[in-house]
Amino acid sequence: MNILSMKPKTFSLRYQPGFTIIALACFFMLYAPIVTLVIYSFNAGKYISIWEGFSLQWYVSAWNNEIVQDATIRSLVLALQASLYSTVLATMAALGTTRIRPFRGLTAIYAMINQPLMVPEIVTAVALLILFAMIKVATGVQGLFYLVAAHTAFCIPFAYLPIRARLEGMDLTLETAAADLYATPWMTFRRVTLPLMWPGIIAGAMLAFVISLDDIVITEFVKSAGQETLPTYMLGQLRRIITPEINAISTVLLAISLLVVSFFFVVSHKRD
Amino acid sequence: MQDNVNDAPANAHAPGVDIIAQNVVKIFGEGAGQVRALDDVSVTIHENEFFTLLGPSGCGKTTLLRLIAGFDHPTSGTIRLEGQDISHLPPYKRPVNTVFQNYALFPHMTVAQNIGFGLEMLGRSNSDVADVVDKMLALVRMGELRDRRTDQISGGQQQRVALARALAPRPKVLLLDEPLSALDYKLRKDMQIELKRLQHETGITFIFVTHDQEEALTMSDRIAVMSRGQILQIGSPRQIYDHPAERFVADFIGDTNFLIADVTSSAGGKARLLLSSGREVNADLPEGMTPSGRVTAVVRPEHATLVTPGEGELDGMLENVVYLGTDTHYHLKLSDNAPFVVRSQNQRNEDEVFAVGETVGIALESDSLQVLRD
Ligand SMILES: Nc1ncnc2c1ncn2[C@@H]1O[C@H](COP(=O)(O)OP(=O)(O)OP(=O)(O)O)[C@@H](O)[C@H]1O
Ligand SMILES: [Mg+2]
Numbered sequence: 001m002n003i004l005s006m007k008p009k010t011f012s013l014r015y016q017p018g019f020t021i022i023a024l025a026c027f028f029m030l031y032a033p034i035v036t037l038v039i040y041s042f043n044a045g046k047y048i049s050i051w052e053g054f055s056l057q058w059y060v061s062a063w064n065n066e067i068v069q070d071a072t073i074r075s076l077v078l079a080l081q082a083s084l085y086s087t088v089l090a091t092m093a094a095l096g097t098t099r100i101r102p103f104r105g106l107t108a109i110y111a112m113i114n115q116p117l118m119v120p121e122i123v124t125a126v127a128l129l130i131l132f133a134m135i136k137v138a139t140g141v142q143g144l145f146y147l148v149a150a151h152t153a154f155c156i157p158f159a160y161l162p163i164r165a166r167l168e169g170m171d172l173t174l175e176t177a178a179a180d181l182y183a184t185p186w187m188t189f190r191r192v193t194l195p196l197m198w199p200g201i202i203a204g205a206m207l208a209f210v211i212s213l214d215d216i217v218i219t220e221f222v223k224s225a226g227q228e229t230l231p232t233y234m235l236g237q238l239r240r241i242i243t244p245e246i247n248a249i250s251t252v253l254l255a256i257s258l259l260v261v262s263f264f265f266v267v268s269h270k271r272d
Numbered sequence: 273m274q275d276n277v278n279d280a281p282a283n284a285h286a287p288g289v290d291i292i293a294q295n296v297v298k299i300f301g302e303g304a305g306q307v308r309a310l311d312d313v314s315v316t317i318h319e320n321e322f323f324t325l326l327g328p329s330g331c332g333k334t335t336l337l338r339l340i341a342g343f344d345h346p347t348s349g350t351i352r353l354e355g356q357d358i359s360h361l362p363p364y365k366r367p368v369n370t371v372f373q374n375y376a377l378f379p380h381m382t383v384a385q386n387i388g389f390g391l392e393m394l395g396r397s398n399s400d401v402a403d404v405v406d407k408m409l410a411l412v413r414m415g416e417l418r419d420r421r422t423d424q425i426s427g428g429q430q431q432r433v434a435l436a437r438a439l440a441p442r443p444k445v446l447l448l449d450e451p452l453s454a455l456d457y458k459l460r461k462d463m464q465i466e467l468k469r470l471q472h473e474t475g476i477t478f479i480f481v482t483h484d485q486e487e488a489l490t491m492s493d494r495i496a497v498m499s500r501g502q503i504l505q506i507g508s509p510r511q512i513y514d515h516p517a518e519r520f521v522a523d524f525i526g527d528t529n530f531l532i533a534d535v536t537s538s539a540g541g542k543a544r545l546l547l548s549s550g551r552e553v554n555a556d557l558p559e560g561m562t563p564s565g566r567v568t569a570v571v572r573p574e575h576a577t578l579v580t581p582g583e584g585e586l587d588g589m590l591e592n593v594v595y596l597g598t599d600t601h602y603h604l605k606l607s608d609n610a611p612f613v614v615r616s617q618n619q620r621n622e623d624e625v626f627a628v629g630e631t632v633g634i635a636l637e638s639d640s641l642q643v644l645r646d
Contacts, residue, residue, distance in 0.1 A: 177376040181390035
């Protein structure tokens, strides 16, 4: 065969040899564990790896488990608060970094806002543990407050990135036009900027919610006794005998995440 | 122009004067990279005038408009509206509205909500707003589309909504930054007529920006020709076209013949010029100029006709004839080798026919020559 005549074809990225196999392998690696997890959550037996028939008993048992109930409520309260506060802060940060004339230190400010994405989580966790311990000793104040503060902090970049992307894609002449039509800066924000950045804010809030719901490292270090969240409870369970109850809880968490994400898609596509 | 600068403060309180820009300078950036977008611009724009800023890309048209709207503030100089210095007022405190080049319609509002936005911000009652919106929709003939979203209407319709939105609060001045440049030829012609009608019906001062000389000539009451941050000449389309004061203006607007000539005498805005052919002609002088020696004069191609050699003011060799349907262009070379174009409208019975290579005479209409300031 003439190698020269084949050359143009082999340059095409789509027809790299083995491309399909690698892609399939990746999909398998991504989804096989999840599929297994979901299937075994319906196991009738009490081992997570021996299938003994279909049953919903582990869902029932998780539902009736008071510790699980308690941890679930705490996780939801924590994620709601953290996503709310981090979204408000991220919105302000995004406005601050996109609605000003670019200046020298701007990249440094981006880096500072996105710090939680760059500093290893375990370092942040230890740092927070030490700082909060000092505060607790000094003030004697206990409570969920510390977890809320920690979660808010590491959720900020996740809320910030989609909001900033939305603001950067926005036509600035729209705000100029509002000012031209007698809107004060506040009215311009309320009537033009805010409505147009809503999809970004919703995306940011949902991302922050999922990230907070999922966190384990920082939570494990910061929480006081009796402040189990779902992930830390599940981690604790691993040290004892594990039953498919863990699978059931995980499947529910997965379902919630999927719901949140699809809800976002519906909302954002309606808006655009 | 120098005159305008000096009598501007006196005019400032006179009725009939809407906008006065005085020695306006706008500098962007700092140090070596700085740009003088406006370089000592002074202009007086009258009430109810269709005033056009005409000039090539980057000459500072948008910058001047943005200073009048309040989106930017002058580095030095002042802008007055009806005598009041507005140079540092924010845009939302100026009775000036803008039609943006990309329309900038609010995508999350309907056509009617867009048009009502300005009035709403001014605190008008809901019924007032609804009234004016209806009137505006009728004015721009968009009644049926009032509840459409603005991304569901055509470019020409968006254009009308943008106009209606800017006119609804009844500003003292309407600014239009190349509002027709995104439209196709036919729609553009329609909108030119529409804009003239709207200006006539509303009696609002329009300041219109374009880099299309034909558009400027057909629409404006007066035109300011700009180049590199300066206003070179202000005048009616006729004045600008027939009596360009500078080479740039003559060159930018329409086709022009340049002639080198010697001044033999000058008085009262007129001069006698000795042409290269050895004959003398009358020419107009730019304001306040008393030239001597060698000057450049311009004459429009349609103000010259071909005649038998020796009978005209100039003689030349016919190099090329271009037939263009309504017109014919004759390209000639003068005795001093300068190019010259004669444009004549085609008649049904062309009696005189000139052949390429022939020597012909060129007759110039009286008062068709204009000396340039250079
Ligand atoms: N914000 C800015 N920062 C720096 N330079 C600017 C800025 N705005 C305009 N300029 C410069 O000022 C000059 C005039 O710009 P302006 O936009 O007024 O031109 P224009 O006449 O409107 O041109 P066009 O016909 O292309 O729209 C240009 O050289 C431009 O690069
Ligand atoms: Mg411009």
